[in-house]
Amino acid sequence: MTLASLKVRVPASTANLGPGFDALGLALGLHDVIELWETGSGLRVEVVDAGADGVEDVPTDETHLVVRAIRRACEHLGRPLPGLHLRCLNAIPHARGLGSSAAAVVAGIAAGYALAAKPVDAGALQLAAEFEGHADNAAASLFGGLVIAWCEGGRFHAERLEPHPGLRPVVAVPGVRSATAQTRGLLPPQVPHADAAFCAGRAALAVHALTHDPSLLLPATEDRLHQDYRAPAYPRSAQLVHDLRKAGIAAAISGAGPSVLALTTDGIMPAAVDVEGFEVTELSVDVAGVQVTTR
Template sequence: MGLTVDSIRLQLPATSANLGAAFDTAAVALGFHLIVEAEEAERFSISAAGRNADLCSRLEDNLILETYRTLLAREGRDVVPLALRMENQIPLGMGCGSSAAGRLAAIALASHFGGLNWSSERILSEACALEGHPDNAAACWLGGMVVAAYEGGVIHSARVEPPADWRAMVVMPTAPLATSKARAVLPERYSRADAVANIQAAALLGLAFAQGRGDLLRPAMADRIHQPYRSEICPLLPLLLPLAGSEGILGAALSGAGPSVLLVLSGDEWVAGACEAVRDAISGQAEAEILAVRFERRGVTRNLNSINELEPAER
């Protein structure tokens, strides 16, 4: 589909949230993406390729289309039918920010085709409200490592770029996990000791990324708020957490609500050894896909005219 004046192209990165202790607070953007091209059409249509293409191509029960229609109806604008073409690299239900990427895409499409002309800040704020927490949406929109808070409809965020030599390794099981199920296993209350431990770790986490302190990541990604309760429904987690501190693996944590696990590596030279360590750790107990990628420094990129000239989202 060639881009015209009445078309738009979006590229949105995957994300990994929580990063252990920073529950609903911090996330990183990862180097695999959802790419959406859209143009006005007589009726809605979707052509999808990549991961979960069968689900992405559905016209019913489709997160992007449902969000797009709902927003335009809420704002009193005509729902402009779109022809969509997607290349999806983000697995659904694996804790890699697929819902945040989909919602941000839908909001950006509604802003453009509905003539809302929302600012970058408004689009991000809408996504945070729909997500119910700001971490994935902020990292997807802004790129890098983001710490965010959502207060009364206002998003407060700060971002840093992860050290250039650090790498991310995402270990994904064969079956997805609904975020609602992962939320359901969490307790309503926590002890003071657990709360203080997480505050300490989360504070270390931000400084570790900002200062490139790989030596701090193992304790900074330790968690007492959600990971202990999700271990039973995320069986890769207890197998892989002990790897932190060995084979160039600086830290390990559940990716988002799971079931995938995020490992942070100190550099490219450790990828092969870390892959072998992961395979040894899960051998005979679980099956998984291992994906080694760079951290994504750019957030959403948008293009209104040329497919080769991408405009970074405002920061």
């Protein structure tokens, strides 16, 4: 068997986009890059900080998320894997609500498919989403653009939509981290019917605003399902969302937080809004999704 050499480029993602809890995702122009070489045996993992912080606590053994995803994909596809050398250039901040875990999983799944000479398909999404229990981030990193994700009978699905070309997302990333498991624990088991109905309408409007009419982004990103309940976990981020929205900017917590997503059409944050303690960056929308090249 010829030993393979691959390069995988995978985008960050932002999920929920306000009211679309566990359903809406958007791929962002911030990328991790994985270089992979098959070897005769063994495992070697190098982790390089290419802008992401916190890589010092990333494992370099079989428990590394990319390694686990590669092996899971190869197992699924029946492709033997004798040994690996990985070099991971991490640019997506960890535990900040920008889909770093989903990106790692998607990179591994895509690499496994490439090693098996198979095109990425619905099965790849299923494998990736099983790692996290929801498909919004994984689908965005896998397919790029805007995604609507859902689960039916234990099977994960996603529909990719073309985002409006005028979208210019800005992310504000704080120095503190957040854990998805912790923030999910703050959510109540039930919400008022009126809040559920409100968010159903806003999520539908968000799809229209993100694909056809960005002038509606402010009302379309209003949420009553999760952000207020999670606010105690990141009060400074919650305050920034409030201040931006008061200034007319369609802002929301990115994923499980604590990063803040501002959906603008000009890439500009209001000068009057205090962003001290946040690293503010304009990002493009990634429309390509994960890319694998053979070397």
